[in-house]
Amino acid sequence: MTTTDDRPGPTPSRRALLPFLPMAGHTSGKRSPMTCHLKCGDACAQPVPNTTDNPYFRDVVDAALSRRAVLAGAVVAGAAVAIAPVLGDATPAVAHGPGGGPRGRLGFTPIAPVPAATDAFTVPAGYQWRPLVRWGDPLLSSRDRFDPATVTPEVAERLFGYNCDYVDVLEDRDGRSGVLVVNHEYTNENIMFPPATTPEELDRQRRVAMASHGLSVVGLYRERKGKPWTYKVGARANRRITASTPFTFSGPAAGSALLRTVADPAGTTPRGTLNNCAGGTTPWGTVLSGEENVNQYFRTAGTSAADKRYGFADKATTRGWEDVDPRFDARNPGYENEPHRFGWIVEVDPEDPTAPPVKHTALGRFKHEGANVIVGRSGHVAAYMGDDERFDYLYKFVSKDRYREGRRHRDANKRLLTAGNLYVARFLGDSPVSEITGTGALPSDGAFDGTGQWIPLVLDGVSQVPGFTTEEVLVFTRLAADAVGATKMDRPEDVEPNPVTGRVYVACTNNTDRGAAGKEGATEPNPRVTNRNGHVVELTESSNDPRSTTFGWSILLLCGDPATTTGTYFAGFPPEKVSPISCPDNVAFDSSGNLWISTDGQPGTIGYCDGLFKVPLEGRERGRVQQFLAVPRGAETCGPVVRDRDEMVYVAVQHPGEDGTWAAQQSYFPDYVAPGSLSAGRWGGPRPSVVQVYRP
Numbered sequence: 001m002t003t004t005d006d007r008p009g010p011t012p013s014r015r016a017l018l019p020f021l022p023m024a025g026h027t028s029g030k031r032s033p034m035t036c037h038l039k040c041g042d043a044c045a046q047p048v049p050n051t052t053d054n055p056y057f058r059d060v061v062d063a064a065l066s067r068r069a070v071l072a073g074a075v076v077a078g079a080a081v082a083i084a085p086v087l088g089d090a091t092p093a094v095a096h097g098p099g100g101g102p103r104g105r106l107g108f109t110p111i112a113p114v115p116a117a118t119d120a121f122t123v124p125a126g127y128q129w130r131p132l133v134r135w136g137d138p139l140l141s142s143r144d145r146f147d148p149a150t151v152t153p154e155v156a157e158r159l160f161g162y163n164c165d166y167v168d169v170l171e172d173r174d175g176r177s178g179v180l181v182v183n184h185e186y187t188n189e190n191i192m193f194p195p196a197t198t199p200e201e202l203d204r205q206r207r208v209a210m211a212s213h214g215l216s217v218v219g220l221y222r223e224r225k226g227k228p229w230t231y232k233v234g235a236r237a238n239r240r241i242t243a244s245t246p247f248t249f250s251g252p253a254a255g256s257a258l259l260r261t262v263a264d265p266a267g268t269t270p271r272g273t274l275n276n277c278a279g280g281t282t283p284w285g286t287v288l289s290g291e292e293n294v295n296q297y298f299r300t301a302g303t304s305a306a307d308k309r310y311g312f313a314d315k316a317t318t319r320g321w322e323d324v325d326p327r328f329d330a331r332n333p334g335y336e337n338e339p340h341r342f343g344w345i346v347e348v349d350p351e352d353p354t355a356p357p358v359k360h361t362a363l364g365r366f367k368h369e370g371a372n373v374i375v376g377r378s379g380h381v382a383a384y385m386g387d388d389e390r391f392d393y394l395y396k397f398v399s400k401d402r403y404r405e406g407r408r409h410r411d412a413n414k415r416l417l418t419a420g421n422l423y424v425a426r427f428l429g430d431s432p433v434s435e436i437t438g439t440g441a442l443p444s445d446g447a448f449d450g451t452g453q454w455i456p457l458v459l460d461g462v463s464q465v466p467g468f469t470t471e472e473v474l475v476f477t478r479l480a481a482d483a484v485g486a487t488k489m490d491r492p493e494d495v496e497p498n499p500v501t502g503r504v505y506v507a508c509t510n511n512t513d514r515g516a517a518g519k520e521g522a523t524e525p526n527p528r529v530t531n532r533n534g535h536v537v538e539l540t541e542s543s544n545d546p547r548s549t550t551f552g553w554s555i556l557l558l559c560g561d562p563a564t565t566t567g568t569y570f571a572g573f574p575p576e577k578v579s580p581i582s583c584p585d586n587v588a589f590d591s592s593g594n595l596w597i598s599t600d601g602q603p604g605t606i607g608y609c610d611g612l613f614k615v616p617l618e619g620r621e622r623g624r625v626q627q628f629l630a631v632p633r634g635a636e637t638c639g640p641v642v643r644d645r646d647e648m649v650y651v652a653v654q655h656p657g658e659d660g661t662w663a664a665q666q667s668y669f670p671d672y673v674a675p676g677s678l679s680a681g682r683w684g685g686p687r688p689s690v691v692q693v694y695r696p
Contacts, residue, residue, distance in 0.1 A: 032603075032604075032634055032655075032658040032659050033659075034188065034190070034658045034659050035634075035636075035655055035658050037318065038186055038187070038188050038318070038655075038658075048389075048390050048391055048513055048519065049308065049309050049310065049311050049389060049392075049478070050309070050389065050390070050391040050392055050478070050482065050488060052482040105644055105645065105647055106590060106642065106644035106647055106649070108124040108125075108126070108127065108626075108628060109124055109125055110124070110579055110626040110627050110628070111123070111124055111611075111627050111628070111629065111630065112627075113579065113580055113606075113608040113609075113611075113627065113630075114608055114609040114611070114630035115607065115608060115609070116602070116603035116607050116608055116609055116633065117633055118609055118630075118632070118633055119632045119633040119656075119657070119666075119667050119668065119669065120630075120632055121629070121630070121631060121632055121653070121669060121670065121691065122609075122611075122629060122630040123628075123629050123693050124628060124629070126695060127693050127694065127695055128693070128694060128695075128696050129629075129691050129692065129693045129694075130228050130691070130692055130694075131670040131689040131690070131691055131692075132180065132220075132228075132229055132231060132650070132689070132690045132691065132692050133160050133180065133182075133216075133218055133231050133689065133690050134160065134670060134671075134687040134688070134689040135159075135160055135161065135162045135163075135164075135212070135687045135688045135689065136148065136151075136159050136160060136687060137159065137160040137231070138158065138159055138160075138233050139158060139159060139160055139216065139218060139233065139234075139238045139239075139240060140158040140233070140234060140238055140240075141158065141233065141234060142233050142234070144158050144159060146159060148192050148193055149193065149194055151208055152204065152208070153204065153207035153208050153210070153211045156207075156208045156211035156212055157211040157240050157242055157244075158240060159212075159240075160182075160216050160218070161182075161184035161211075161212045161213065161214055161215070161216050161240065161242075162184055162186070162187045162188075162192065162209075162212040162213075162688055163184055163185045163186050163187065163188070163654045163655055163688045164182045164183065164184055164185075164216075164638065164639065164652040164653075164654060164688055164689070164690055165182075165183050165184070165185045165276060165277050165278060165279075165638040165639055165652055165654060166181075166182065166183045166276070166277070166278050166279035166280075166287075166289055166370060166586075166638070166639045166652070167180070167181075167182050167638070167639030167640075167641055167650050167651070167652050167690055168180075168181050168279075168281045168287060168639075168641055169220065169229070169641055169643075169650060170281070170285065170350060175222075175224065175225035175646075176221060176222055176223070176224060176225075177219075177220060177221050177222075178219075178220045178221075178229070179217060179218065179219055179220060179237045179350045179351075180216075180217070180218040180219075180220055180229075180231065180690065181215065181216075181217050181218075181281075181287045181348065181350050182215065182216045182218070182639070182652065182690055183214070183215045183216075183276035183277070183279060183289045184212060184213050184214055184215065184216065184276060185213075185275055185276055185277055185292070185654065186213070186275055186293075187209040187212050187213065188655060188658060189205055189206075189209055189319075190660070190661055190662070191657060191658075191660045191661060191662060191665060191685060191686065192205075192208075192209070192212075192662075193205045193208075193662060194662045194663075195662065202320075203323075203324055206319065206320055206321060206323070206324050207324060209319065210242065210243040210244065210272075210321065210324075210325075211240075211242045211243070211244070212242075213242060213243045213272075213273070213274055213275070213276070214240065214241040214242040214243060214245065214272070214273050214276065215239075215240075215241040215273070215276060215287075215289060215346075215348055215357075216239070216240055216241075217237055217238060217239040217240075217241075217348070217350045217353070218231045218232075218235070218237070218238055219231065219232040219235025219236065219237040219238055220232065225646050226646045226647060226648065226694070226695070227694070228648075228692050228694050229692060236353065237350060237351070237353060238353070239350075239353045241273060241348065241357055242272060242273075243272035243273065243274055244271055244272050245271070245272055245273070245356075245357065246269055246270075246271055246356055247269065247270045247271065247272070247273065247346070247356055247357050247358065247359050248268060248269060248270075248356050248357075248358050248359070249267070249268050249269070249270060249341075249358075249359050249361055250358050250359070250360050250361065250362070250415075250417070250418040251360055251361035251362035251363075251417075251418045251419065251474070252361060252362060252419070252458070252461050252470050252471065252474060253361035253362075253470070253471045253474040253475055254267070254268055254361055255267045255268050256361075256471040256475065257337075257471075258337055258340050258471055258472070258475045259337055259340055259341055259361075259475070260337055261327065261334055261335050261336075261337055261338050261341070262333070262334025262335065263327065263334070263335075267337075270341040270342075270359060271327075273289070273291055273342070273346050273357070273359075274291055274294050274297055274342055275291055275292045275293045275294050275296075275297070276289045276290065276291060276292070276346070277289075277290050277291075277292040277368070277369050277370060277388070277493075278290055278369045278370030278493065278494050278585075278586050278638075278639070279370045279371070279639075280370055280371050280372035280373055280383075280496070282347075282373050282381075282413075283373065283375055283381070283403060283413070284403070284409075284410050284413035284414060284416075285349075285350070285351065285410070286347050286348060286349045286350070286414060287347070287348050287350060288345055288346065288347055288370065288371045288372075288373070288383075289345070289346045289347075289348065289370065290345055290346075290368030290369050290370040290371060290385070291342050291343050291344055291345075291346060291368055292367045292368055292369060292388055293311075293367060293388075294339070294342035294343050294367075295310055295311035295312045295313075295339070296311075296317060296318065296319075297317060297319060297321060297328055297342075298312055298317065298322070298328055298329070298330055298338065298339045299313075299314060299315065299316060299317055299322050299328065299329045299330065299331060300312040300313065300314060300330040300331065300339055301314055301330070301331055301336075302314035302315075305479065306476050306479060309476070309478050309479055309482075310339070310343070310366075310478065311389075312330075312339055314331070340365070340475050341359075343365040343366060343367065343368065344359040344360060344361065344363070344365055344368070345359070345360045345363045345368055345370075345371045345383075345385070345417070346358065346359055346360075347360060347414070347417065349414065360417045360418065361474045361475075362397065362417060362418055362419055362420055362422065362458070362474065363383060363385065363395075363397045363417060363422065364385075364395060364397075364422055364457070364473075364474055364477035365474060365475055365476070365477050366387040366389075366392070366393075366395075366477050366478050367387050367388045367389050367392070368385055368386075368387070368388075369385070369386045369387075369388045369492070369493040369494055369495070370385070370386075370494055370495075371383045371384070371385045371397075372384050372494075372495060372496040372497060374497035374499070374502065374546055375403045375546075376545055376546045376547060377545075378402065378545075378547065379402030379403050379404070380398055380399050380401075380402055380403070380420075380546070380547055381398070381399045381403050381416055381417075381546070382396055382397065382398050382399075382497075382546030382547065383396070383397040383417065384396055384495040384496065384497060384504055385397070385495060386489075386491075386492030386493050386494065386495045386506065386507075387478070387492060388491050388492065388493050388509070389491060390490070390491055390511045390513050390514075391488035391489070391490075391511070391513070391514075391519070391520060392478070392488065392489065392491070392492070393424050393425065393478075393481050393486040393487065393488070393489060393492070394424070394425040394486075394487075394489060394492050394495060394506060395422065395423065395424050395425070395477075395481075396422075396423045396425070396454055396546075397417070397420055397421070397422050397423075398420050398421045398423070398546065398547050399416040399417065399419070399420040400419040400420040400421075400460065401415070401416055401419070401420075403416060419461060421456060421458060421459050421460070422456070422457045422458040422473070422474070422477075423454035423455060423456055423457060423549070424454070424455050424457055424480075424481040424484065424486040425452055425453070425454060425455070425486060425487060425551075426452055426453045426455055426485060426486055426487050427450060427452045427487040427523075427524070427525040427553060428450045428451050428452055428453070429448075429449075429450040429523065429524030429525065430445070430449060430450040430451070430524075431443035431444070431445060431448070431450075431524055436448075436522050436523065436524050436527055437522065438515055438521060438522035438527070438528060438529035439528065439529075439566060439567050440527055440528045440558050440566065440567020440568065440569065441567065442569065443524075447554055447555070448524050448525065448527050448554065448555040448569075449524075449552070449553060449554035449555070450524055450525070450552075450553060450554075451550060451551065451552055451553070452487075452539070452550065452551045452552070452553055453549060453550055453551075454548070454549045454550070454551070455484045455485070455486065456549075457473050457477065457480050457481065457484065458470055458473055458474065463480075464484075465480045465483050465484060466483070467483070468480050468483070487523070487525065488520055488523075488526070489506075489508055489525065489526060490508040490509070490510060490511035490514060490526045490531050490534065490535070491508055491509045491510060491511055491534075492506050492507070492508050493507045493508070493509050493584075493585050493586070494506075494507045494585060494586045494587050495507070496587050496588070496589070497546070498589050498593050498595070498617070499589055499593070500589065500591075500592065500593030501593050501617070502540075502541070502544050502546075503538055503539065503540050503617075504538070504539040504540075504541070504551075505536060505537070505538055505539075505556070505587050505595060506536065506537040506538075506539065507534070507536055507584040507585055507586065507587055507597065508526065508531075508534050508535050508536070508537060508584070509534045509583050509584060509585055509600065509601065510531050510532055510533060510534040510583055510601065510605075511526070511531045512530050512531065512532055514526060514528070514529050514530065514531050515529025515530060516530075525537060525553065525555070527555070527558070527567075528558065528567050532560075532582070532605050533558075533559040533560035533565060533568075533582040533583065533605050533606070534559050534582065534583050534584050534601075535555055535556075535557055535558045535559055535584070536555070536556045536557040536559070536584050536587075536595075536597070537553055537554070537555055537556065538553065538554050538555070538556045539551050539552070539553045540552045540553070555569065556571050556595075556615075556617075556623065557569065557570055557571065557581070557584070557615070557623065557625070558570075559581050559582050559583070559584060560580065560581075560582055560605070560606065561580035561582070561606040562575035562576060562578065562580065563580070564606065565606070570623040570624070570625060571622050571623025572622070572623055573621070573622065573623035573624045573625075577624065578623070578624055578625040578626075579613060579625045579626055579627035580606050580608065580625075581597065581599060581602075581611075581613050581625050581627070582599060582601060582602045582605040582606045582608075583599050583600050583601030583602055583605060583610075584597045584598075584599060585597075585598055585599055585600040585601075585636065585637075585638070586598040586637075586638055586639060586640060587640075588640040588641060588642050589642070590614075590642045590643075590644040591644055591645055592644070593617060593618070594614055594615065594616050594617060595614070595615040595616075595617055596612060596613065596614055596615070596628075596640050596642050597612070597613045597615060597625075597640075598610070598611070598612050598613075598636075598637035598638060598639070598640045598651065599611055599612075599613070599636070599637055600636035600637070600638075601636070603634075608630070609630040609631055609632065609633065609635070610630070610631050610635065610636045610637045611627050611628070611629055611630040611631065611637055612627070612628045612629045612637050612640050612649070612651055613625050613626060613627050613628060614626045614628055628649065628693075629649070629651065629693060631651070631653050631656070632653065632656045632657075632667050632669040632686075633656065633657060633666060633667050634655060634656050634657045634658040634659060634660075634666060634667055634686075635653045635654060635655055635656040635657075635658075635667070635669070635686075635688075636654050636655060637651050637652075637653070637654075638651065638652035638653075638654045639651060639652040639690075646694075647694060647695045648692060648693065648694045649692070649693040649694075650690060650691065650692050650693070651690075651691055651693070652688070652689070652690050652691075653669065653670070653688060653689050653690075653691055654688050655688065656669040656686035656687075656688065657669070657685070657686035660685070660686070662685075665684065665685040665686060666686075667685075667686040668684060668685065668686065669686050669687070669689070670687060670689050670691070671687070
């Protein structure tokens with residue numbers, strides 16, 4: 001999710017068809033205030049949740065960390081936090097994506113930037129695109145009819161959900177059948193439904209919206225590799241997971257008093273998942289999804305430090321779900337802990353439609369963009385995670401047990417994320433403070449770079465944060481990370497290890513509050529004030545071991561349009577030869593280890609539709625940004641999957657035509673039919689979709 005301005009506004013109305021938009025008039029360029037309102041609850045119009053004054057060691061000149069420096073930096077409240085040693089050499093194994101191998105074949109001529117008002121899906125010459133599945137498409141029975149004006153909540157739970165984000169296609173060995181797994185971040189009732197005229201109609205729309213959240217699992221088939229897919233209605237794998245689906249908690253906080261409610265006195269069986277953003281696919285074939293801006297769905301007392309740190313408040317929510325389900329009003333007796341049951345990493349097994357999805361408490365609770373897993377030579381797995389908030393943190397989880405190859409070990413591997421060590425990152429720069437000017441100008445050594453530490457929050461199931469129990473660290477992870485002095489970042493969203501090299505890439509989308517009055521200024525890992533365009537950080541774990549507690553880092557990209565933006569940087573590649581790019585959000589890799597970046601926010605920063613971009617990471621082409629596709633008006637690009645050996649790319653097109661209304665739609669993607677038409681599932685309005693791009 002992306003916003004581009006941070007000024008406050010009044011509390012929105014819950015019942016208006018078009019509620020008051022606090023970001024209206026305050027976003028940059030053509031950025032939609034409706035996206036800000038519905039996607040993240042106007043996060044940038046609210047106070048920054050992180051008000052801590054964490055130290056940042058910008059003046060560390062010696063990049064080689066001594067043992068004394070590490071321990072001194074980890075002193076909290078007079079107690080030294082234990083730092084685990086680096087555990088030998090290890091080479092990461094392929095975790096997600098097609099893996100290493102021969103050079104990919106996905107050649108293309110970069111497209112020109114597409115003006116932000118264009119309602120078209122644009123691909124390079126020689127390629128075609130086709131929607132794979134759209135909001136409202138039936139999954140379980142062809143008798144389920146898509147009609148947004150009359151659909152019931154019961155039918156909506158059987159249809160493909162709204163605003164898809166994370167995407168993966170899990171192919172069978174023959175490449176002719178497979179499973180698509182997608183999550184659904186949020187809904188926009190203003191363009192989904194006609195205006196409600198009765199309380200009963202408003203109630204129905206809210207329940208349909210609840211059913212349109214969550215995840216979809218969809219069976220696929222095709223003629224052969226390289227050909228576009230068709231989805232199967234009624235396939236065995238097909239499944240919807242919604243805001244009401246029963247889950248289980250795993251890990252040290254499962255059953256904690258902090259997770260118990262009147263509906264679940266054991267604190268082990270939460271119901272539903274919300275605001276699912278990015279994700280990851282594990283080496284054992286399950287899919288992880290991150291619960292992100294969950295605070296906007298709940299009304300709470302709003303008085304505790306935890307409520308404030310997580311953005312909960314005592315005000316009516318925009319969606320009004322507290323009017324149809326008491327658990328969304330945490331002021332109700334017995335539901336005080338309901339908000340604690342969201343904000344986790346969710347794991348879904350697409351091979352078993354009957355298995356309850358799991359929320360992993362060992363990975364901590366915050367605004368998860370997603371989680372991505374890599375396996376070290378030792379067999380331990382590491383999951384990397386970003387907290388998508390201004391001035392929040394980068395995290396890593398390392399499993400206690402080891403990954404084992406083979407399907408007979410799949411059940412054991414599915415328990416790897418239930419126990420282990422949780423860390424938060426502290427970045428150390430190697431340039432003088434005076435050389436970090438906030439403009440993006442490189443310091444005298446020619447790079448924004450340095451070293452870093454993974455500071456432990458939980459080791460072997462035991463809290464490493466004085467004053468916090470293990471359960472408190474995991475349920476209130478932001479507060480625990482504050483206490484150990486983690487480094488404030490510019491909205492770290494997707495964090496993914498490269499399956500070919502093992503290096504880790506962090507997409508920092510933006511932070512226009514950096515350098516504002518009373519807030520932290522430029523730091524070497526976040527070197528621009530009023531950072532509207534975002535940047536990408538490259539991490540290398542010490543000894544190339546994901547268990548390491550130290551790492552090296554450098555900034556790969558300082559994004560923007562070099563023609564209009566000062567302080568851009570493209571890993572040393574000539575800026576006049578790159579495609580302009582802004583607001584990096586999700587990342588992926590092809591079989592050669594090239595980085596692919598999807599964006600969210602370009603209309604409001606550089607005036608172009610969001611898109612998908614390729615960035616080589618090695619050799620003379622390192623840093624050369626090349627635009628592959630652009631999504632339609634009002635949309636962001638999500639969930640990229642790049643299968644270059646098949647010459648196929650998949651993306652999710654989220655919130656096309658976001659600023660429209662039922663009567664005045666602003667996009668007609670992907671069907672582009674006449675407004676008001678509804679026949680054979682073709683409706684005159686935007687339908688968030690998964691799109692496949694291929695060579696015919």
